[in-house]
Amino acid sequence: MARFSPYRPPQVPPSEVEARSSAFYAEMDRRRSVRMFAPDQVPRLAMENIIRTASTAPSGAHRQPWTFVLIGDRETKHAIRIAAEEEERQNYEGGRLPPDWREALEPLGTDADKSYLEVVPWIVVLFEQRYGMRPDGSRLKNFYVKESVGIAAGLFVAAVHRAGLATLTHTPSPMAFLTRLLRRPENERPFVLFPVGYPAANCQVPDLERKPLGEVMVEPG
Ligand code: IYR
Numbered sequence: 001m002a003r004f005s006p007y008r009p010p011q012v013p014p015s016e017v018e019a020r021s022s023a024f025y026a027e028m029d030r031r032r033s034v035r036m037f038a039p040d041q042v043p044r045l046a047m048e049n050i051i052r053t054a055s056t057a058p059s060g061a062h063r064q065p066w067t068f069v070l071i072g073d074r075e076t077k078h079a080i081r082i083a084a085e086e087e088e089r090q091n092y093e094g095g096r097l098p099p100d101w102r103e104a105l106e107p108l109g110t111d112a113d114k115s116y117l118e119v120v121p122w123i124v125v126l127f128e129q130r131y132g133m134r135p136d137g138s139r140l141k142n143f144y145v146k147e148s149v150g151i152a153a154g155l156f157v158a159a160v161h162r163a164g165l166a167t168l169t170h171t172p173s174p175m176a177f178l179t180r181l182l183r184r185p186e187n188e189r190p191f192v193l194f195p196v197g198y199p200a201a202n203c204q205v206p207d208l209e210r211k212p213l214g215e216v217m218v219e220p221g
Helices: 014-029 044-054 074-092 099-108 145-162 176-181
Strands: 066-071 122-129 131-133 139-141 188-197
Touching: 014 145, 044 066, 044 122, 044 145, 066 074, 066 145, 074 122, 074 176, 122 145, 122 176, 145 188, 176 188
Parallel strands: none
Antiparallel strands: 066 122, 122 188, 131 139
């Protein structure tokens, strides 16, 4: 049985809607993916709030098919770095990256060095739940899992930025080692890994431009 409750958010007048959307865009447009982090501590409560925010994402049939693994201990971060670099060495130095991929990454200047994974105070690994688990151990079908988890990842990135921190949507490839290392159950698959912290004082980011609105928005006709 569907149950409903009233939803009465404050009515924002159109002029203020414009102003708010401009201000939020300006703030989000300042966000950059970062690979150079400071070792400074970030309160655990901030991480919990960021994960709470990400978990407000809409999801297929409201199954909320995600698990955020919060990692702050030195040993686990070290183990993740070692395993990620091992995979990435095969990509970058062992010829596993196909030429078109290698070419696409050239402007980003990425390589197999993932030392930032040990510099950051926190790593969050987002897992998708391919199916749910009922308390009796039986499987519960999830819907639109990739879409749902992708939206949660987007809210995570926005929440990190809003808090004044930086992150990177890191996908060490392949990511199966994270399931083993973090002892996640069979129904979960790693989706993306987020190192989170303050950007380094000498942080540099690639000179990239975002597509203008005219390239990303079209109207029919
Ligand atoms: N997983 C590799 C390669 C990589 C792939 C993409 I697509 C990027 O935008 C950046 C890197 C790595 O993490 O280096």
